Amino acid sequence: MEKTITLLPGDGIGPEVVTEATRVLDKIGIEFGHKFNYQTAAIGGTAVDQFEDPLPKETLDLCRESDAILLGAVGGPKWDSYPAHLRPEKGLLRIRKELQLFSNLRPVSIYNSLVSESTIKEEVVRGIDLLIVRELTGGLYFGEPSERLDVDGEEAAVDTLSYKRSEIERIVRMAFELAEVRGGKVMSVDKANVLESSRLWRQIANEIAEEFPNVTLEHMLVDNAAMQLIRNPRQFDVLVTENLFGDILSDEASMISGSLGLLPSASLSAEGPGIYEPIHGSAPDIAGKGLANPLATIASVAMMLKYAFKMELESEAIMDAINQALDSGVRTADLVYGNQEAVSTTEMTDTVLHYI
Amino acid sequence: MEKTITLLPGDGIGPEVVTEATRVLDKIGIEFGHKFNYQTAAIGGTAVDQFEDPLPKETLDLCRESDAILLGAVGGPKWDSYPAHLRPEKGLLRIRKELQLFSNLRPVSIYNSLVSESTIKEEVVRGIDLLIVRELTGGLYFGEPSERLDVDGEEAAVDTLSYKRSEIERIVRMAFELAEVRGGKVMSVDKANVLESSRLWRQIANEIAEEFPNVTLEHMLVDNAAMQLIRNPRQFDVLVTENLFGDILSDEASMISGSLGLLPSASLSAEGPGIYEPIHGSAPDIAGKGLANPLATIASVAMMLKYAFKMELESEAIMDAINQALDSGVRTADLVYGNQEAVSTTEMTDTVLHYI
């Protein structure tokens, strides 16, 4: 097959990890007889510097025309004091909305040879395989009004958490579809004892559940979920929740795997191209030093092959190679403790390539 | 001294743990020459059953007239399907608002003899001593509108996150005051890369910091904070945040201590009486069986002595007794693993009383 992929390297370590991931894609192309064409575009702080816009129109056009998008990371202290519309994150939020990427999949698993790296005890995290499905284009991230205002002569600020029925239905349905081919369990997380939007969410989740007789649905309050993810993460199969809860819980859950440098994500729409990206940030402090861990981005490419191109075997070949590379003992700086020696970003990729 | 305390036993295990805590108060009274008078009132589901109101006016009046309030817990499946204004939690939210309890203190520490109970590794949690200061009367819990509505002919729901300058100032100032007599560090947690209310929060936190030259202020995004609490909780001294973030992060942080049955809280206003309560819920499944751990409520009484009555020595006497009781090996069911034997709610209290 021939596929066109838009690369959005972004800021900080983004360009390094995206470059490494394309090396893996190329190797897959050779081994399995596919052709991957790349086109590169600007996003985030880099785009602000070049075009005074964190999401230039050209970038959006290129993305729309491609089969999938690979994103590095955006942001950095340089742009922290910029006005809201010129902040790198705004580019990310806008592209999610423009491409209607309502569904953010964040699988959390743990590589066998890293099971002792987590700060959570081995017996609690061993064999973890959970999937967080985060709503990505609604809630407090996009609700209006979101502004400063004057209340009783006093400075104030307001944000709005709102959800429409159709927005909740499509993300919950997606969670059920994914659970059907996984462990058959959906945990819907909300704050229904306080929020009206959560009560609507819970009601609709119950309705959707009727469509899936083979999947069980349970509800959990977000504060309890934050606890249960540490106490007993193995109880979860698919966890579905609204945008901001998903942001918080998925970062928390990433700690199960020992390093933020390991976890991939996919942001999907109903039809158009999705964005595949590591869940880690731009890590400006280590940018350009060959210290970044490329595995989260490489695993994101594995998700791309699976979800965008239906290349299951190719996707598994990558995940197997990552596992073997880690089993062979190579570690990037984020995974090194004590006197162990760290390999560079490129060397880690070389090892993965070796096992493909 | 003579003090009047309103007891709000509430639902589930609430009555049991409140009864045990008053036994500890009585012993303190005898040992230190104080007189504690109790008056009991209804809240939560019990109040709904009796008065069709989760916070009857009589309850509020009694609370207002007392020197401090000791609350057990509210809620249970029985009332889950009741309309919003008749739900047990509504009683809790209304009393917080009525008494203007804007500041919720949730200390997280770990008893030496329980350091191995946490699912987080011992070397990460040993010696933890952090204080979460949660804003308790603003944000999504109380913002208007919070309602169902019709958007483009579609069912929808909205909640509102709003903060006024004065609301942010008083809670952040409280955090700084507490940090001054602790480790001298405030970590303000927000989502300033997305929310306007967070940007106002951050701006005001920076202003308040100027009043406290001996305290350092840092900012952290809430998703990162959810991670750092597991990765390296020792970096925190005082963590201050808005209502819902505080709800999520404090429940998460409770896992550091190994059991939810251990952690106390205090909800304070500028002048009137505060509410002291365990952070655990009403645990209806174990109610009335003598299985509940009374230590969180007993530790809440220690907070009451310290914050409401300025009885520092008395407060320490309780905390020392809890430590010694645990060192002696007694464990309630929530703390028992393997073949160890569990003591009852009353026996745990007896052991604490023994060491006072």
Ligand SMILES: CC(C)[C@H](C(=O)O)[C@@H](O)C(=O)O
């Ligand atoms: C950068 C930020 C706006 C973003 C978010 O909050 O969604 C990030 O934390 C993420 O999870 O992708």
Ligand SMILES: CC(C)[C@H](C(=O)O)[C@@H](O)C(=O)O
């Ligand atoms: C019962 C519920 C409304 C409450 C809250 O969310 O504040 C509880 O979780 C708490 O933390 O005290």
